[in-house]
Amino acid sequence: MQEEKKLRSQDWFGKTGKDGFIYRAWMKNQGFPHHEFMGKPVIGICNTWSELTPCNAHFRELAECIKRGVWEAGGFPVEFPVMSLGETLMKPTAMLYRNLASMDVEESIRGNPIDGVVLMCGCDKTTPSLVMGAASVDLPSIVISGGPMLAGHFKGRKIGTSDVWRFAEAYKVGEMSQEEFIAAEGCMARSAGHCAVMGTASTMASMVESLGLTLPDNASIPAADSRRKTMAHMTGRRIVEMVREDLTMSKVLTRKAFENAIMVNAAIGGSTNFVIHLMAIAGRIGVELDLQDFDRLSENIPFIANIQPSGEHFFEDLYYAGGLPAVMKELSNSLNLDALTVTGQMLGENIVLSNAHNREIIASVDNPFKPNTGLAVLKGNLAVNGAVLKPSAASPHLMTHTGRAVVFEDIDDYKARIDDPDLDIDETCVMVLKYVGPKGYPGMPEVGNMVLPKKLLEKGIHDMVRISDGRMSGTGFGTVVLHVSPEAAIGGTLALVQNGDLITLDVPNRSLHLHVSDEELAERKKHWQPLELGYERGYTNLYLNHVQQSHQGADMDFLVGKSGTWKLRESH
Known part of the structure; x- marks a missing residue:
């Protein structure tokens, strides 16, 4: 018969003498009787x-x-x-x-x-x-x-977080008032x-x-x-x-x-x-x-x-x-x-009695809602270590696209210029946002699904190719390339992209290519200056010094690998 494994908690509550007294006595001030500590x-x-x-x-x-x-x-x-x-x-x-x-x-x-x-x-x-x-x-x-x-209810239809992006576009072009915005707030998170x-x-x-x-x-x-x-x-x-x-x-x-x-x-x-x-x-x-x-x-x-x-x-x-x-x-x-x-059972045993009750919600593999896979990993000279895109939330006509880069050097540059009527941009362009990766922001915020320029929204354009080293909310959608690695802040190719460069997104072939020669990129790199991140203390400084790139999970390098429950020294 297999011997029952000793409970880890008994290294505290099972002790005799002073140590056991201390471990149990203070817990007992919450009203726990002595037998609760016994195994x-x-x-x-x-x-x-x-x-x-x-x-x-x-x-x-x-x-x-x-x-x-x-x-x-x-x-x-x-x-x-x-x-x-x-x-x-x-x-x-x-x-x-x-x-x-x-x-x-x-x-x-x-x-x-x-x-x-x-x-x-x-x-x-x-x-x-x-x-x-x-x-x-x-x-x-x-x-x-x-x-x-x-699900929320607003003006006769269901709404959820994804509608925030739709509301934002409508508000931007004057199709939704601030009063309607506030009304929708109270209807959504109910x-x-x-x-x-x-x-x-x-x-x-x-x-x-x-x-x-x-x-x-x-x-x-x-x-x-x-x-x-x-x-x-x-x-x-x-x-x-x-x-x-x-x-x-x-x-x-x-x-x-x-x-x-x-x-x-x-x-x-x-x-x-x-x-x-x-x-x-x-x-x-x-x-x-x-x-x-x-x-x-x-x-x-x-x-x-x-x-x-x-x-x-x-x-x-x-x-x-x-x-x-x-x-x-x-x-x-x-x-x-x-x-x-x-x-305690295998996955197959857990689901054996499960069935889909509504084929408008759960389709079969043979008759799916969309054939597109949930994630595409892209590589190329613009993303040597990879980038990701969600085809199921993207526009089919943009899955293979070449366009002129319109570059925003950081999130503040984007906010300052995106609605400038003189911004040289049309729906064929590729919006590029730099310095929003793990180190660049820092923390890699959900700003990758950049809202389109007002003048294009007014034309009825609701999607363009967008590229960044940041993330986007899972509630967002569009033809958005994210997690470009290496990020701009550590000198990845993204940092070297300039206005007017041609970029090709080729999702079927899993490619993201910047049409700039290696020689030209090497020349640009000579003039590149890293950001002054400016965090000299505390957790953010620790994060910047140890965070890994997005293709590695953006964990801290010293946290990778489990270390178990080693025995701690007694404190009493």
Whole structure:
């Protein structure tokens, strides 16, 4: 008979003498009886609740549901806070702090008497930061997402975050008043939860479910639906069982799991931010993953989840139509069905009874909504290490395009000139934005889907080829080339592009080419001066000195690889 593994928490609560007295006595001031410390699995509930993170503002109540499940299964729940990253409010960008939050998670888990962890994820960066931090420690861990908000209603139709971009264009050309803008604000975010479309938050919720880190159906249950609370309760029960089974993250996060996540992301038209976050998680857990894997694995996966911005409907509709398990069931011939999940079962066992209930929402592979793959990885002299584009959200007529570059040297230059009537630009041009990459901004903000010039919007033009070393919101759309690597701030070719240069985007051949000779580029490089970044202290200085490029996941170089739960020195 296999000997039961000693609980890590007993190195604190199981001690005799002075040390045990101190560890237990102060916990008892919360009303816990002595028997709770005697060999029960201690479950850390890692909570990203914050009123500054509106998507996660319902997490206090959700945490109580998790605790009920933990108690029921014979565990001892302890809730702890970590840095919360609110996408809608945090400046300059929440992405700057993703790695910092992951460090908070990692050290909070490692330094405390925890045997297993429930990761409460919701708003965009809270999911990858919590998973990255927990992966570095490698205890039994399970994710519960906060769920999408309900779709909004405005002037007789449903709206979601993707409509913000449409409203912005309409406002810019005078088709929508400020009063209508304010009215739409109150109509859109009408319940708790993250963005109602397939933005980055929904993509992240889908990512962790397809990785096998959640119970089935976790991704798409609406935040306001009582079944989200039930999911939290069952997640609390399951983590206690996982501790007893010693089902650690590294047993779930295998190469097969990452391959599944890439294929599912292609099928749902997930956010381009998926690439950076999945790469960072792979780096933490020690799975080899390359940018080309995203293109290769999603190449033959069609778009079958009809959710905005690539499609027409909302994330809650996906749940009603069968949820992510039904999507994965449609992909059964492509996925690694033998990948282990936190249920203790293989992926194939989790989805065997799932079915699509609405073919307007979940199509079959044989009859998809779009044949286009979810992500295309582009390379060429303008992106030696790669760049990404989402074909399902792009314009077909621009997928092969050559145009004259209109260059914005940084985001301030773009804001100052984009609506200048004298700007030399038309719809055939290629908009180029520099210095918005990991180091250049810093933090790589979501500004890559540049709003078009007012004079072109007034002509009825709503898409152009746009290129930058930054990111865009997963709720955005258009023929937008992102994550150009190496970035301009470290002297990548993007930094050398000049007004009037010809650029060819060739998505079918996965090419991004600047029509400037190597000799001319070498000459331009001689005159290039790096930016004065100006951050001399604190976390931002640490970030700038250690952040990796986007094709590597934009993690800090010293955080790559898991380090486990080494034994800490006693402090008493």
